[in-house]
Amino acid sequence: MSKLITRSVQTHALPLLDRFLAVRRQTEALAEPLSLEDQTVQSMPDASPTKWHLAHTTWFFETFLLKPQLSDYRPFDPSYEYLFNSYYEAVGPRHPRPQRGIITRPGVDEVLAYRRHVTEAMVPLIAQSNATDLIELGLHHEQQHQELILMDIKHALSLNPLLSAYAPEPMPATTGAPISWLDFEGGLVEMGHAGESFAFDNEGPRHRIWVDPFALASRLVTCGEYEAFIADGGYRRPGFWLSAGWDCVQQRDWDAPLYWHEDGIFTLGGLRPRRAEEPVCHVSFYEAAAYAKWAGKRLPREAEWEIAAADVALDGNLLEDGLRHPAPADGEGLAQMIGDVWEWTASPYVAYPGFREPAGAIGEYNGKFMANQMVLRGGCAATPRDHIRTTYRNFFPPDARWMFGGIRLAEDLR
Amino acid sequence: MSKLITRSVQTHALPLLDRFLAVRRQTEALAEPLSLEDQTVQSMPDASPTKWHLAHTTWFFETFLLKPQLSDYRPFDPSYEYLFNSYYEAVGPRHPRPQRGIITRPGVDEVLAYRRHVTEAMVPLIAQSNATDLIELGLHHEQQHQELILMDIKHALSLNPLLSAYAPEPMPATTGAPISWLDFEGGLVEMGHAGESFAFDNEGPRHRIWVDPFALASRLVTCGEYEAFIADGGYRRPGFWLSAGWDCVQQRDWDAPLYWHEDGIFTLGGLRPRRAEEPVCHVSFYEAAAYAKWAGKRLPREAEWEIAAADVALDGNLLEDGLRHPAPADGEGLAQMIGDVWEWTASPYVAYPGFREPAGAIGEYNGKFMANQMVLRGGCAATPRDHIRTTYRNFFPPDARWMFGGIRLAEDLR
Amino acid sequence: MSKLITRSVQTHALPLLDRFLAVRRQTEALAEPLSLEDQTVQSMPDASPTKWHLAHTTWFFETFLLKPQLSDYRPFDPSYEYLFNSYYEAVGPRHPRPQRGIITRPGVDEVLAYRRHVTEAMVPLIAQSNATDLIELGLHHEQQHQELILMDIKHALSLNPLLSAYAPEPMPATTGAPISWLDFEGGLVEMGHAGESFAFDNEGPRHRIWVDPFALASRLVTCGEYEAFIADGGYRRPGFWLSAGWDCVQQRDWDAPLYWHEDGIFTLGGLRPRRAEEPVCHVSFYEAAAYAKWAGKRLPREAEWEIAAADVALDGNLLEDGLRHPAPADGEGLAQMIGDVWEWTASPYVAYPGFREPAGAIGEYNGKFMANQMVLRGGCAATPRDHIRTTYRNFFPPDARWMFGGIRLAEDLR
């Protein structure tokens, strides 16, 4: 599997058509290790079948580009408009999300034919269209679903008592580093995306914000550190927890991160022993916040994270590295900001000052989810390299654990 | 599909080994029209994936015959004991029923290899074993699952907006018959199975019972007749309904049998126009009872049905006919007793006087379900021909609709 | 409390008006030990507030007698038709059952005024009416609710950690008896109510039935005997249980009868030590059936119970005795058939052959509940003395435990 994706591909340096074809190919490559049966199932309402992801990312180009821009475009199958709409109310009714796993037809082969049909129709359109923003959006949308393919199949495989692997997991090259603290002055700063390059609507507008002085941990919290939290009664002592988090602990019998088994951990490579130095992963916001409270620290606010990340290289343990799991830290200074795990922040996901949704169905992309979610930053080991930015705002409900979410600590200065 | 199963096969006239091989083949033939994706999904907790049925019927022979009887038997995969146990507490823990659809591995190919492994290991055992009762039970068990394969995949396909077919549905040869009433004297009679031939434990012991004089309708209630019930406010007037049935009507928004679409009906052949003369099918006990009350009649008790069926030929519209749907009645006298639809009776499913469960896990086969279920009689168009008997007691909860359940009316005499 | 109800009152020997007044007074006497707060709450959807029972039994006379029969009758409050209808669809819409406990107004005082208004209006009607059947039905209906008042408030008080008493519980006079077995020949017998005296519609028609020879235990199963079942893994070993019963055990964490506390038992007299010789009570049908299977016996069918009870005196530990809890057996022969606990039978609650519901709303009294319920026989310590008959068919779902339900064993002869 890791051979299928060449690390050196930096698709955003390529011409748009080449990037389009590369992203489309990468999605299909991610499905290749999976059987037709694997690609069919939905393990929970929040997750989707692999073949649904293959189809929905195709639906996006068909719906927002081919149909509006090509007067003679022939839809591959009219019923797909209903079957593969995710959540766009303005496009029309759609198949209920919790029942995506019941749709056995079209099968994988037919979905791949749908992909070819749309990819081929897009080629001339890309050459002539001036809708490059929408095409860019479609590519970044598809890259989001590349990560979702891995998150979702990991969850499905984890529920099978066989605990079989998606693909072999290579051993990481790094072995861990001690934690240190880096100070930041804060002040009246700017955050958010600006300029010509692509960003999602929710990353802007760039705006001023006051930030008090703070410190950030140099690396992510490790499994070994998290084990100490558990050993100290982390999941038994309500005083560490937000009230809603404590309810989760009790109602769902949480006593460790998702995918932990006694001394083992289930990864996309199957079940293997846990390593003390690897970052803790698949924790909810509630667990991240409880850990931070136990440690006498707090989670960073998203402005703090973004300021700190400003000078960080956009590189790290990402999808193309083929580990598909966070790796121990390495070296000095601020490490692991990009890749490894999405870092929970203390910031609820709300609109930046001056934010306005775009007109039309595309306006539903991000804005309507600005309630009951927390922001995560930095990408993870399943995020495509040219998809991540320091202004990127990922968001999930505070009880979600199936994404690659981890913990970096912060504290107040003075 | 209908060609795959030769109508002339009457497996219970064959030597045991030939019957074993024929039954095993027939199960696999039923799966052949389905894609790997089709065979993977579970559309509701009561239903199971096709490949689970393929595996579980194999598990039955492995667990109850190969493992206890062959000291050198090598299980195909030790994890299957857990994965493919349906409900036998005495065998050990098992995979939760509602999550059968998440098990993508083993895939269909591996399950078929499992089938071959067990079928081959059974061949010498059949030649030498004196456990013919258990082998017979295993064959009848597998035939029950043949019917379940069709019931369950019909439900799954019905939830896909494409409403695609399992296989083409042939046009029935019959065109309907007027209803007439046949009188029965009753009296102190005997019911239940006796003798050497195979029957499930719950069909015996044969015992005496007093039956008052009654009449039975000569044929099943048709779609046309049921439409008149609907047109008369059948689903809007509580006076026809048992209280629990009326709750179902309201909570589940029932306004027609399962699989009805305006003027159409979804069958294993896809969506097609409904025919007035074909039997109504996929109704719950509550609907059957409400229809009977509306019609001024009642449902037959199971003793009545069995007495009336005593002289009926064990033939009708069954699985091997390849219609996979009930057909209009034909000819005179008591018609459609065998095949077409399972006929709801007024009798709750309880033990006959003197009934004792067999010892061991096999004792869980029928006895532990003797609560909250109603008896149905006579087999349906998805029942294998040599599987049905006049003493056969099928049972389902009163709200279940996904089996081929229909209605025959009865009334008191004098 | 026990002084309020004179044991010698045998109301069915009285003239109708005197009985009417006695029954109405008795209902009010049952509410007197309760505070206004006690009378307001509903502890679960199956239970009702005391003041709702006070009002609903009054609504019954107003709806079925005063309104139809007295042209100049002035309803006490028109809104009560909606508020206090229990389940009569033909009467019109009604307040949702699970929300009876939210109705704080009318309060208890206003409900008592409603009772006086209706009682007074009934007096002249009783003198002149020839609807004595309906009046009798209203009285027996009200007596059913007398028992429900005690069942329901017991449940509510049991959920309060204070476990306070409804009223002091007198010490029973009896101290237990050894178990013996009584044989019955069975044969072609008759069962069901016949004759002029009052019975509910579901007790008839009297009809023939064949009964094989059987034996009945001379007394009820005791707490001491049930403790042995628990000690033997009764609630941990699935082999004793019906499948649906085992689901209850696991989902509801059952490990003892309702109202058991370690060595104690909660009764209407509060929490006190359990006595080995007193009958086990507040078990579900599932527990009764599991106990019987553990004991190597079975539950009696309702025909068996009725035959055996034919010569039994209609006396026992009933409401007027003031114990409000089953008492140990006493003496020889067939004991405890009447009173103490309702005895679970092996018989689902279905219509007798020839049963027809009466016309009109009153037809909803019993018939529409003939699904998913089991028959219990013989009355309990909360049943009014002149309310019980040997043909009386009480019915509850197999998982219900808040009624006074207990166990008598039976076995096959030969």
Added chain:
Amino acid sequence: MSKLITRSVQTHALPLLDRFLAVRRQTEALAEPLSLEDQTVQSMPDASPTKWHLAHTTWFFETFLLKPQLSDYRPFDPSYEYLFNSYYEAVGPRHPRPQRGIITRPGVDEVLAYRRHVTEAMVPLIAQSNATDLIELGLHHEQQHQELILMDIKHALSLNPLLSAYAPEPMPATTGAPISWLDFEGGLVEMGHAGESFAFDNEGPRHRIWVDPFALASRLVTCGEYEAFIADGGYRRPGFWLSAGWDCVQQRDWDAPLYWHEDGIFTLGGLRPRRAEEPVCHVSFYEAAAYAKWAGKRLPREAEWEIAAADVALDGNLLEDGLRHPAPADGEGLAQMIGDVWEWTASPYVAYPGFREPAGAIGEYNGKFMANQMVLRGGCAATPRDHIRTTYRNFFPPDARWMFGGIRLAEDLR
């Protein structure tokens, strides 16, 4: 009722003991219009019975002051520690919140005796204690529950088809005002509580924040304006809604604010016609946000609201005015900031920079709820006058409607 609470009482100007006695009296006065039955029920898990509020506010003083500070204090009843703990994990286990309505005992009279016992024991403690901060906290805690008593009983009465009144509702003196917009410069400002006077922990620390220029509406959104939103398809067009809000609309069948009936509105005075000029009330955050989007505006952030309120007089339509419902605006300038309705802000409820929870159980007061809630500002017609501050942060989940929540619009400048 309105006479019971004298408007001129400004309790925070009084000596602590006088204020303590006044607050305690006011709580009891709020319960006086209610029957014992009214005071017993719990209409939903989020609400509590009146008598629970009476007891819990007393438990607070007993638990946090009397028990720790008076060595010879005799608890009124040891079981109350369990029964009347709301959510303090550090104090110990507690009665489950959804079952508060089942606790009929202690009754209202015993709860009032409990109140007297604790009030009397507090009097000497107040004279001598230096724990004035905790006493202040207890008083403000009790005032919060005064508002909850009204919110909760309003909900309970609204579910009774009789729709009866808590107490007569006086006619407000004001008749409405046109809307205008007030501009604010923003900049680098400070927000949060500072100084010696009482505030909850979550109102501090005072800290710097950057605010862009904005405008606020001069008054609240009225029922008439909200009716225009409904008439324009407000509840039928998903484009106005947050995704989670639209789910609520569909799953709960929302089509108007809580307590609206066709042209009427249910208030604590019963059902009466709706007035176009009165503020819309009992809307969720989702409805407030949808209205704002429909209107082309947005909700204010809490910093904006606090800056704007800095110079506002701490007066308005509050509990002591006796209207118990928001009144139309009056006069010029920024109106209705204090009282009438709690104003939904666009700000999730999170910790201010530098916030630390106090040590011990009291630390659970506010901090542990900082997830999944939105901030509301300004108090309402059920808030005691000396309880509200401009820094006061109320918080509720975005779907909550039973508090007096309303809408003020904001917009960006430039």
